[in-house]
Amino acid sequence: MSDHPNLPFGHNTLKLRAVFVPDGADVSTAGIVQAVGPHPVMIRAVRVPEGGALPGYPYEHIGQAVFIPDSDDRNTPAFTSRRDPSRMSLSGAARLSAPSRTDDSRAQDDNALANRRWPGCPLASIAGPWAPPANPTGDNGSSGGSARRRGVRSAQANFSAAVPTPHVDTSRDAIDAAVNALSARPAKWDDASATSLAASAIRSGALLPPLQFPADLISAATGDQLSIARPDARPNRLVSDKAPEQQPRAADVTPPPSDESVAVVLPNGSTIPDPYSPTGRLMSPVADLAPVAAAGRRARRTYQTMLHNPKTMVGALPLFAIDTLxxxxxGGLFDYQRRGNHLTGFEHFRQYQDVSNFNVGLFCQQAGLSLENALIAAGSYARVFSGNAKPDRPYGLDPQTYEFIKAGYQAGQSGAFDHPLSPK
Amino acid sequence: MVLLRGLLFTIAIIIAAYALIAAVLYLMFFVDACISTTRSRISVAGLGFQVEDTNCDTLAKEEWVSVYGFADRDRGRTLLFRYSPASYHLPLPTIEVPDQRTIIIAIPIVSSVYSKLDSWHNHSIRYDIGHIDYP
Structure with a gap:
């Protein structure tokens, strides 16, 4: 939150930051990231003309909202011809309030962005938030507004939204709340020469990934509605009758991975931060990784038992290797990113790569390996079989892979998964 | 003599068992450990480009994206850029050829960069990388 010191938002309040680019211009993702931060979430959206039918699944209607223009917007001739935004309402939510642009450091950032050029960016040659004004003399042309905002429409508004009820699946709580809170009643977007919007939302003190919307959102006319497809939306995914903490904890048996992403919840109830995840938390097909730890402990017990028996000691190490693999x-039990086998083929779930690496670290720790041995083993296998060794990196592993194996190991080391029956 | 023969037999059995286990493990877990998928293929100004995603699943799970270039005179493809994506939901790199001398590869964020070619086929390659998590 250090980046956003001026956001005393209430529990159900969102703050959106928008960057507009001119009509006909493609928005550069690189530029958006530069403007609103990394990890943008792409959300498909469609504009529904006033009186038109809603598109239905996978789109979710999110109602309307109010755009509160800042002083620069009010100065534009186009704005004065529009309906008074103060008369507009937000469905199912409280009235909005707009922060002062002059008080908001981000607003100043917008203007700074308006005057910089994104090197090498496709937008560099056109007017937009990543390009300087087309006419350095400050000629505003027909678009009105001040010289520094020519071709640039930056806006900021607060959106209030009711938290969806019944309880929203916490794995997507933040994004869903944001999506539910967003709306398209852009008082000026209808005639603004803008085609794309990127926004970041902040809810309850947690920074959400920036949300990026396609061009047709901006061309919405007054009275239009907007429907947005949730990322990876699936029917009945949003609403759950129970809060996660009320749901039964998984037994020491691994449930089959589902297509539903949930945040990993440690036995102490905490989640694991994951800056690479759209939700900011480590996502998994199952919330409870205790079965991973339990399997690691079993492998350790089996290995030790066999090792101390002269008749079986010779098979201890191979069996441990087999158990691990x-x-x-x-396609292993805890390799959530791949499902299938060699006969039918493997299905790849890219979103579970981080948690699969986390499982490697957790399993190895509970199995009694040292962190170094676990990383050496992982790096050696990767070096031999993936053909993409990185000799300049620790253990030859990709840095992100290394980080999550280490995080899993440390989670096990923390005692979070210690079991009463554990031999540890 | 009989004892020695028995010992050798036992050792042979153990070695054979290890070899069998190793072969089974290899077939089960390491054959086809890497899956490559062509994500996009474009042709710009007479130059062809292919973006390929590769995921390798050994003990560690790794993924990287490669941008290859094809030219008429080339028989094969040339690796221009390879990086590790920061997250699955982020967009693929965009490729532009603004003029006869320049290729621009733009990507907002990557985890790490494996390799990048500075020039190819009489074109200099410019990289517009917004952020590198692990420079």
Whole structure:
């Protein structure tokens, strides 16, 4: 939150930051990231003309909202011809309030952005938030407004939204709340020469990934509605009758991975931050990773038992390797990113790469390996079989892979998964 | 003599068992450990480009995206840029050829960069990378 010191938002309030680019211009994702931060979430959206039928699944109607223009917007001739935004209402939510642009450091950032050029960016040659004014003399042309805002329409508004009820699946709580809160009643977007919008939302003190909308959102006319498809939306995914904490904890048996992403919840109830995840938390097909830890402990017990028996000691190490690969290898029980087998083929779930690496670290820690041995083993296998060794990186592993294996190991080391029956 | 023969037999059995296990493990877990998928293929100004995503699943799970270039005179493809994506939901790189001398590859954020070519086929390659998590 250090980036947003001026956001005393209430529990159900969102703050949106928008960057507009001229009509006909493609928005550069690189530029958006530069403007609103990394990890933008792409959300499909459609504009529904006034009186038109809603598109239905996977789109979710999100109602209307009010855009509160800042002083620069009010100065534009186009704005004065529009309906008074103060008369507009937001469905199911409280009235909005707009922060002062002059008080908001982000507003100043917008103007700074308006006067910089994104090197090498496709937008560099056109007017837009990443390009300087087309006419350095400050000629405003027909678009009105001040010289520094020519071709640039930056806006900021607060949106209030009711938290969806019944309880929203916490794995997508933040994004869904944001999506539910967003709306399209852009008082000026209808005639503004803008085609794209990127916005970041902040809710309850948590920074959401920036949301990026397609061009047709901006061309919405007064009275139009907007429907937005949730990322990876699936029917009945949003609403759950129970809060996660009320749901039964998974037994020491691994449930089959589902297509539903949920945040990993440690036994102490905390989640694991994941800056690479759209939700900011480590996502998994199952919330409870205790079965991973339990399998690691079992592998350790089996190995030790066999090792101390002269008749079985010779098979201890191979069996341990097999045990590890069955659980963590390609298509293994805890390899959530791949499902299937060699006969029918593998299905790849890219979104579970981080948690699969986390499982490697957790399993190895509970199995009694040192962190170094776990990383050496992982790096060695990767070096031999992936053909993409990185000799300049620790253990030859990709840095992100390394980080999540280490995080899993440290989670196990923290004692969070210690079991009463554990031999540890 | 009989004892020695028995010992050798036992050792042979163990080695054979290890080899069998290793072969099974190899077939089960390491054959086809990497899956490559062509994500996009474009042709710009007479130059062809292919964006390929590769995921390798050994013990560690790794992924990288490669941008290859094709030219008429080339028989094969040339690796121009390879990086590790920061997240699955982020967009693929965009490729532009604004003039006869320049290729621009733009990507907002990457986890790390594996390799990048500075020039190819009489074109200099400019990289517009918004952020690198692990420079």
């Amino acid at each position: 069955i659980h963590l290898g390609q």
